[in-house]
Amino acid sequence: MKTNRILIAGFGGQGVLFAGKFLAYKGLCEGRQLSWLPSYGPEMRGGTANCSVILSDEPIGSPIITTPDTLIAMNLPSLDKYEAATVPGGQIYIDSTLIGRKVRRDDVTAFCIPATQMASDAGLTTLANMIIVGKLIRESGVCAWEGIEDALKKVVSARHADLLGANLKALEMGYNYEG
Amino acid sequence: MVVFDKPHALTDVPLHYCPGCTHGIIHRLVAEAIDELGIEGRTVGIASVGCSVMTYNYFNCDMIQAAHGRAPAVATGCKRARPENIVFTYQGDGDLAAIGTAETVHAAARGENITVIFVNNAIYGMTGGQMAPTSLPGQVTQTSPYGRDVKTVGYPVKVCEMLRELDGATYLERVAVNSVKNVKAAKKAIKKAFENQVKGLGFSLIEVISTCPTNWGMTPEKALKWAEDNMIPYYPLGVYKDITAEKEAERA
Amino acid sequence: MAEKVLMKGNEAIAEAAIRCGCRHYFGYPITPQTEIAAYMAKRMPKIGGTFLQAESEVAAINMVIGAASAGVRVMTSSSSPGISLKSEGLSYMAGCDLPALVVNVQRGGPGLGGIQPSQSDYFQATRGGGHGDYRMIVLAPASVQEMASLTAKAFDLADKYRMTAMILADGTMGQMMEPVELDEGGYTPVDKPWAASGTGMQREHNIINSLSLVPEELEKLNFARYEKYKAVEENETMYEEYMMDDAEICVVAFGIAARVSKNAVIAAREAGIKAGMIRPITLWPFPAAPIKAAAARCKAFISVELNMGQMIEDVRLASECRRPVCLCNRVGGMIPSPEQVLGKIKEINGGVQ
Numbered sequence: 001m002k003t004n005r006i007l008i009a010g011f012g013g014q015g016v017l018f019a020g021k022f023l024a025y026k027g028l029c030e031g032r033q034l035s036w037l038p039s040y041g042p043e044m045r046g047g048t049a050n051c052s053v054i055l056s057d058e059p060i061g062s063p064i065i066t067t068p069d070t071l072i073a074m075n076l077p078s079l080d081k082y083e084a085a086t087v088p089g090g091q092i093y094i095d096s097t098l099i100g101r102k103v104r105r106d107d108v109t110a111f112c113i114p115a116t117q118m119a120s121d122a123g124l125t126t127l128a129n130m131i132i133v134g135k136l137i138r139e140s141g142v143c144a145w146e147g148i149e150d151a152l153k154k155v156v157s158a159r160h161a162d163l164l165g166a167n168l169k170a171l172e173m174g175y176n177y178e179g
Numbered sequence: 180m181v182v183f184d185k186p187h188a189l190t191d192v193p194l195h196y197c198p199g200c201t202h203g204i205i206h207r208l209v210a211e212a213i214d215e216l217g218i219e220g221r222t223v224g225i226a227s228v229g230c231s232v233m234t235y236n237y238f239n240c241d242m243i244q245a246a247h248g249r250a251p252a253v254a255t256g257c258k259r260a261r262p263e264n265i266v267f268t269y270q271g272d273g274d275l276a277a278i279g280t281a282e283t284v285h286a287a288a289r290g291e292n293i294t295v296i297f298v299n300n301a302i303y304g305m306t307g308g309q310m311a312p313t314s315l316p317g318q319v320t321q322t323s324p325y326g327r328d329v330k331t332v333g334y335p336v337k338v339c340e341m342l343r344e345l346d347g348a349t350y351l352e353r354v355a356v357n358s359v360k361n362v363k364a365a366k367k368a369i370k371k372a373f374e375n376q377v378k379g380l381g382f383s384l385i386e387v388i389s390t391c392p393t394n395w396g397m398t399p400e401k402a403l404k405w406a407e408d409n410m411i412p413y414y415p416l417g418v419y420k421d422i423t424a425e426k427e428a429e430r431a
Numbered sequence: 432m433a434e435k436v437l438m439k440g441n442e443a444i445a446e447a448a449i450r451c452g453c454r455h456y457f458g459y460p461i462t463p464q465t466e467i468a469a470y471m472a473k474r475m476p477k478i479g480g481t482f483l484q485a486e487s488e489v490a491a492i493n494m495v496i497g498a499a500s501a502g503v504r505v506m507t508s509s510s511s512p513g514i515s516l517k518s519e520g521l522s523y524m525a526g527c528d529l530p531a532l533v534v535n536v537q538r539g540g541p542g543l544g545g546i547q548p549s550q551s552d553y554f555q556a557t558r559g560g561g562h563g564d565y566r567m568i569v570l571a572p573a574s575v576q577e578m579a580s581l582t583a584k585a586f587d588l589a590d591k592y593r594m595t596a597m598i599l600a601d602g603t604m605g606q607m608m609e610p611v612e613l614d615e616g617g618y619t620p621v622d623k624p625w626a627a628s629g630t631g632m633q634r635e636h637n638i639i640n641s642l643s644l645v646p647e648e649l650e651k652l653n654f655a656r657y658e659k660y661k662a663v664e665e666n667e668t669m670y671e672e673y674m675m676d677d678a679e680i681c682v683v684a685f686g687i688a689a690r691v692s693k694n695a696v697i698a699a700r701e702a703g704i705k706a707g708m709i710r711p712i713t714l715w716p717f718p719a720a721p722i723k724a725a726a727a728r729c730k731a732f733i734s735v736e737l738n739m740g741q742m743i744e745d746v747r748l749a750s751e752c753r754r755p756v757c758l759c760n761r762v763g764g765m766i767p768s769p770e771q772v773l774g775k776i777k778e779i780n781g782g783v784q
Binding site: 190219220221222223225226232233235236238239240241242243244245246249252253254255256257258259260261263264281282284285 | 499
Binding site: 040 | 435437462463546606608609610690693694697768770
């Protein structure tokens with residue numbers, strides 16, 4: 001029996017909610033129990049945004065994550081806010097292009113991915129989020145790599161179907177990133 | 180042979196209005212229009228709050244009693260639910276032009292395909308004669324005992340003039356029932372307002388200058404004269420907007 | 432079985448309403464329920480329904496009154512401050528015995544308050560909100576699945592009893608996504624011979640009305656209405672019991688508070704404390720019977736709420752004050768953590784003998 005409690009945080013516009021939705025749909029495809037809870041309101045318009053994704057083999061009680069076992073921090077305020085809350089033994093993924101400092105905790109595993117730089121270099125400007133998710137899938141085992149395309153199809157709306165390939169590429173870049 | 184008879188659309192329930200009140204005339208005109216158009220079976224009336232609160236007892240069609248000022252919103256829901264029905268509101272000046280201003284303006288702006296009968300007698304009748312949004316400057320009422328002072332309470336709301344600026348309104352006419360000639364004109368206008376709805380032409384409002392002998396403190400006869408001498412000059416009768424023909428052409 | 436899809440709670444309400452025959456929605460934007468309006472705006476025109484953004488919440492509820500009077504399934508949705516504005520209409524709907532669905536996705540108050548989740552409209556929902564003696568059926572979903580299933584239930588109950596039914600959710604329930612299985616829906620329209628839908632010259636006119644100036648008659652109407660409410664209490668009370676068989680500490684919580692409390696109950700059991708939970712699904716009628724029964728064997732009750740202690744009064748009444756009833760709460764948009772609830776369970780377990 002396994003429960004993953006993933007908190008994704010960053011600025012509005014960094015695709016925090018989208019990344020969470022992708023993981024939620026991946027969980028759905030794998031037949032797991034899940035919940036996806038966004039922050040909402042005015043802070044979403046350019047302020048900080050976060051979302052809680054729980055994937056579990058059992059029915060989920062509270063959908064609110066106060067102590068994540070997996071944290072994705074897309075900017076410094078998010079790392080400052082949630083680093084201490086992460087459970088000992090947990091994992092923290094940061095976008096090292098935007099976050100100048102290291103993860104200070106030594107009882108968690110930290111992954112520094114220069115995701116914004118990588119995305120920019122590859123012409124995938126808005127997809128730093130998915131690069132980090134790719135890395136997370138490889139390192140955390142929250143979900144299988146197989147079937148990512150099926151989950152992507154569910155979360156990328158028909159209107160943006162042309163972005164499917166770019167999202168897939170970003171996930172692959174993250175998955176293959178060594179560091 | 181012309182036989183004077185009660186319109187079918189009126190029930191046999193005796194009206195509760197004060198002696199000399201013109202609500203009775205206006206009820207009859209509405210009922211005649213419903214009869215002549217043969218729409219009683221699919222008409223739903225919305226009663227408001229004020230003297231006409233018990234209108235639901237007087238019309239033979241289905242009736243809904245609305246909260247104070249909300250009749251146009253209730254009519255909107257009713258009409259949207261069953262567009263084949265003919266829906267009218269019957270409202271006084273306090274109801275339509277004070278507490279229900281927003282509902283009135285927005286039903287007109289949306290061009291709701293409803294008919295509004297707006298009875299303006301420049302006073303709150305049911306509660307005993309307080310100042311209305313349409314009380315005239317200087318008019319003495321229970322809550323303007325020294326006369327309506329426009330410096331402190333502002334000016335009357337001229338509903339037809341206000342609504343005519345709205346693109347959504349189809350037909351706006353102000354009529355009166357203080358003389359035989361005016362009653363005839365009022366009948367014509369009210370019937371047209373219903374006809375418009377039958378044809379699906381949008382929002383029609385007929386403002387009827389009425390009297391309140393009881394709260395104006397006059398005999399019925401004097402009240403009719405007072406309306407002629409004081410109200411009609413301030414609220415000129417006539418068509419304020421009529422794009423019925425354009426609407427008809429649009430639909431054709 | 433239908434396929435499981437991911438939906439926000441707000442969207443699940445909207446889709447469920449459409450599937451059970453609701454073709455009329457009147458609303459006004461307010462966070463955190465706006466997704467319901469957005470969903471309806473998108474779908475209704477495609478299925479021959481009405482979506483109308485009213486000029487105010489007051490107008491919206493009166494449009495609901497008009498459509499309900501005409502005999503169709505109709506709903507509106509709002510959040511706390513908007514429900515206050517609708518309360519006049521809710522009173523009239525009770526007085527006219529009109530069936531409709533009103534959704535309140537609560538946010539913190541009073542006043543404009545905040546936009547984060549809250550349960551502080553419990554009194555307003557269960558005690559009336561508007562003026563006069565009346566009740567609404569109040570349903571409190573605790574998952575996105577229930578946002579959908581209780582919406583269908585609410586419409587059925589509203590039609591069955593000619594009452595307003597309210598879904599009392601909160602910002603979390605409205606905004607979160609969970610897998611949901613939607614019924615194919617479909618419903619058999621209920622015969623509404625009382626509706627103002629036109630006489631067709633075939634019957635006496637129907638009058639939808641709440642005015643009754645003769646005291647003897649108004650008294651009769653009120654007594655009759657409360658007979659109906661009694662039938663609702665007897666037949667429609669819904670609740671869930673969790674680990675209550677041998678429970679010594681009984682947590683009572685609904686909606687998001689119940690989700691949090693469930694984790695706490697599990698943790699308490701792991702710590703060797705016999706905790707259990709009663710989750711009211713209908714807040715009115717309130718599930719008094721299971722709480723009274725629990726009072727005979729539990730040491731204490733803990734009412735977990737996102738308000739300053741509102742449901743706790745019903746827990747006290749239902750338990751007839753035979754056991755201590757404590758409050759565990761957060762307010763203003765804050766949500767109690769499972770740890771906070773567990774702490775309270777431990778404290779009470781240690782303190783009550």
